[in-house]
Amino acid sequence: MIAVWVASAIVPGVSYDNAQSLLIAALVLGILNSLVKPVMQLVSIPFIIMTFGLFLLVINALMLRMTAWLVEGFHVSGFWPAVGASLVISIVSMFLGYNRKETTKVTTNEDQPPFTNGNEPPPGKGPIIDV
Numbered sequence: 001m002i003a004v005w006v007a008s009a010i011v012p013g014v015s016y017d018n019a020q021s022l023l024i025a026a027l028v029l030g031i032l033n034s035l036v037k038p039v040m041q042l043v044s045i046p047f048i049i050m051t052f053g054l055f056l057l058v059i060n061a062l063m064l065r066m067t068a069w070l071v072e073g074f075h076v077s078g079f080w081p082a083v084g085a086s087l088v089i090s091i092v093s094m095f096l097g098y099n100r101k102e103t104t105k106v107t108t109n110e111d112q113p114p115f116t117n118g119n120e121p122p123p124g125k126g127p128i129i130d131v
Contacts, residue, residue: 013081021073060086
């Protein structure tokens with residue numbers, strides 16, 4: 001909802017009447033992105049490959065236009081405002097979904113204690129062979 005709100009504040013041509021229509025638009029956009037968008041991406045794989053992925057912007061814009069068509073009180077005035085709003089929504093969603101947790105330390109064989117018998121390591125404790 002925050003991403004759609006930011007897009008409506010930044011992009012001219014994208015607006016909403018009240019907070020309820022903004023909330024409904026965000027929910028409908030989420031549902032369309034989870035159900036309809038994967039099908040559209042699958043069907044348009046040749047276009048996505050030919051345009052080096054730029055056709056995904058068109059698909060995102062179509063999802064936004066479909067949301068405006070379904071939700072009364074949420075307005076997208078044309079194709080280019082939909083493209084701009086989809087870019088803003090993607091960028092804001094990326095920042096909101098950014099995970100700030102630190103990565104965990106990966107242990108290596110050097111971190112493990114030496115083997116007790118000098119011949120072979122116990123089963124499952126030997127060097128890792130990466131194939």
